[in-house]
Amino acid sequence: MTIQQDLRSTQLDELIAAESATFVSRQPLSRSMRERASGVMAGGVTSSWQITQPQAIWMSHGTGSKIYDVDGNEYVDLHGGYGAGLAGHAHPAIIDAVQHQVTRGTHFAQPSERAIDVADLLTDRFGLPLWRYMNSGTEATMDAIHLMRAFTGRDLIIKVEGCYHGHHDSVQVSVLPEEDEIGSAAFPNSVPSSAGIPRAITEKTLVVSFNDLDGLRRVLEQHPGQIAGMIIEPIMMNAGIIPPDEGYLAGVKALLHEHGALLTFDEVKTGLTAGPGGATGVTGVTPDVICLAKAIGGGIPSAAVGGSEDVMGFVAEGGYEMVGTFNGNAMAMAATYAMLHDVLTPQVHVKLQELQDRVVLGLETTIASYGLDAHVVSVGAKGCVVFQNDRVRNYRGFLGIDDRFNHAHWLTQLNNNVFLPPWGKMEQWLISVQHDEEDIDRFLGNFTLLAEGLTR
């Protein structure tokens, strides 16, 4: 920590305390909802991720780029429902598609024509020929892991320290491990990320560092003929944003294939938000399997797994049964088609990039003029401020960042009517297709308020 940062750090706790008091005073109805909910919902929320400090915010509705809490506060929504909100709220094309489908029945558990159209559009964007559907990112990565194991007949998988792939057993390993648990950089430990995961399953997941080809080679050589494949966020997005080094992903693919193992890209966060063809398009590396969810459904639960002829052909032959009552649900398919075909036109992708450029320029200008020890990382419609000067290359570089800066930023934005995702340094903003320059300028103005608060 520099002297400058140290000085600011001494003001941080006071800033957080003051902003937290403002936060609570603006949300009395959220507080009473929480009290009511606590009697009937575990922890008073619908997902444990909603238990945020100083209190969970209860939402009323959303329209366009804005959301409204139950207390009537309006926010520019840059949370985007953890990255699902690329269409913004109540987008006319999504409304039309869902309204049309809802009057014709929402669920048949039989395929409908839209499912073929969606697969065609996904193939165009991601370059993989065969697709199946699910409802959440967790289901998609679970199927991908099962598929890699079934296809290769091997049990071990590899994941990257600090990547999150949902909440099933095989990937709940070394997601946010503490410093005293992680082991050496050369041989990271496999650390269970939740209670209730049998040690026997955790041991089947081997852990490597992001951007470390030597580490991956070592693991592959230590377990010859035993590794089914590797799952990776091709651009890490659950530890801020960590881009791959030039050539890293191509190297990963080559090493895995040399050892008869498969590569899965978890594009649950990056798919569509990183660019028209996700991180696959940005990096130019096509894996054997891709997992998509979040943004593809335009706000309706929808997920997909795509794969090569070989790997998904194995599913076609019955080698692995990829199943689910709601897979290819008619309403999900209608919304996903509208998202891919009507909402995300090529011009819209250009507009998203222009807005992102405005964000990055504005933040960098403030960082420079206030002399903050911080930098901006962005890809497509996603971005984050990293509150240190050094670029981060892997989870260990991210671990030491003082999260109080991000919490102070979050509170300052919320208190001034911009909704960023909670969980500080882990998360990113998402610009939706319905945001405009005024929304961006509100966000930038609030960042300047933070900079003033930190340097006063």
Ligand SMILES: Cc1ncc(COP(=O)(O)O)c(C=O)c1O
């Ligand atoms: C990269 C990644 N994969 C998978 C998931 C799990 O998705 P879901 O919450 O839809 O199960 C997430 C959720 O945040 C994610 O960020």
